[in-house]
Amino acid sequence: MVKARIAVLVSGGGTNLQALIDAQGKGIIKSGEIVLVVSNKKDAYALTRAQNAGIKTAVIEKKGNPDFENDIIALLKSDGIDVIVLAGFMCILSEHFTKTFENRILNVHPSLIPSFCGEGFYGLHVHEAALNYGVKVTGATVHFVNEIPDGGKIILQKAVEVKEDDTPEILQKRVMEQAEWIILPQAVEIVSKNYIKE
Ligand code: GAR
Numbered sequence: 001m002v003k004a005r006i007a008v009l010v011s012g013g014g015t016n017l018q019a020l021i022d023a024q025g026k027g028i029i030k031s032g033e034i035v036l037v038v039s040n041k042k043d044a045y046a047l048t049r050a051q052n053a054g055i056k057t058a059v060i061e062k063k064g065n066p067d068f069e070n071d072i073i074a075l076l077k078s079d080g081i082d083v084i085v086l087a088g089f090m091c092i093l094s095e096h097f098t099k100t101f102e103n104r105i106l107n108v109h110p111s112l113i114p115s116f117c118g119e120g121f122y123g124l125h126v127h128e129a130a131l132n133y134g135v136k137v138t139g140a141t142v143h144f145v146n147e148i149p150d151g152g153k154i155i156l157q158k159a160v161e162v163k164e165d166d167t168p169e170i171l172q173k174r175v176m177e178q179a180e181w182i183i184l185p186q187a188v189e190i191v192s193k194n195y196i197k198e
Pocket of ligand 1: 011012013015016017087089108121122123126176
């Protein structure tokens with residue numbers, strides 16, 4: 001069996017990337033192997049996490065680069081990537097990109113889609129919006145990526161309780177620990193199975 005080749009796209013701290021690396025170590029991800037981490041920010045701590053795990057890294061910056069997406073596509077193709085995971089990747093991808101890798105791109109979003117999602121809902125803003133609305137339950141979603149921001153088919157979701165004195169930061173941490181870091185590796189395994197080569 002030849003495992004699916006996985007690339008993870010990141011922009012920041014990379015705790016979800018770390019969850020994927022740890023899940024691979026524990027055999028939760030067994031049908032694929034993380035072979036590449038791409039960041040659009042050169043100072044993203046996620047790059048250090050990848051390097052510590054011995055995974056190849058690349059930085060492709062968006063600012064001032066009209067070929068941003070095409071540069072990423074070329075890299076993913078030259079590395080024979082089968083599955084692409086957006087793990088805290090803070091760029092919206094065009095239809096050209098998403099169609100190039102149809103049914104191969106997953107994203108983790110820190111709410112129960114269709115709540116608190118779409119353009120402008122990313123990172124802490126999502127949890128601020130959930131607290132402002134006053135929901136008592138939130139969570140995380142892993143979904144396929146298509147041309148609609150946060151609009152692709154849902155793969156897994158997990159609910160998380162909102163508590164009385166939550167701040168956006170406290171809620172973000174609970175959603176990560178109780179949902180994102182669990183369902184993202186599970187979803188990556190589910191999708192990687194489709195791209196195993198015999
Ligand atoms: C995570 O909470 C992720 O779900 C969110 O950003 C954070 C990145 O943290 N992504 C989005 O909001 C995408 N719309 P990480 O870099 O520590 O994984």
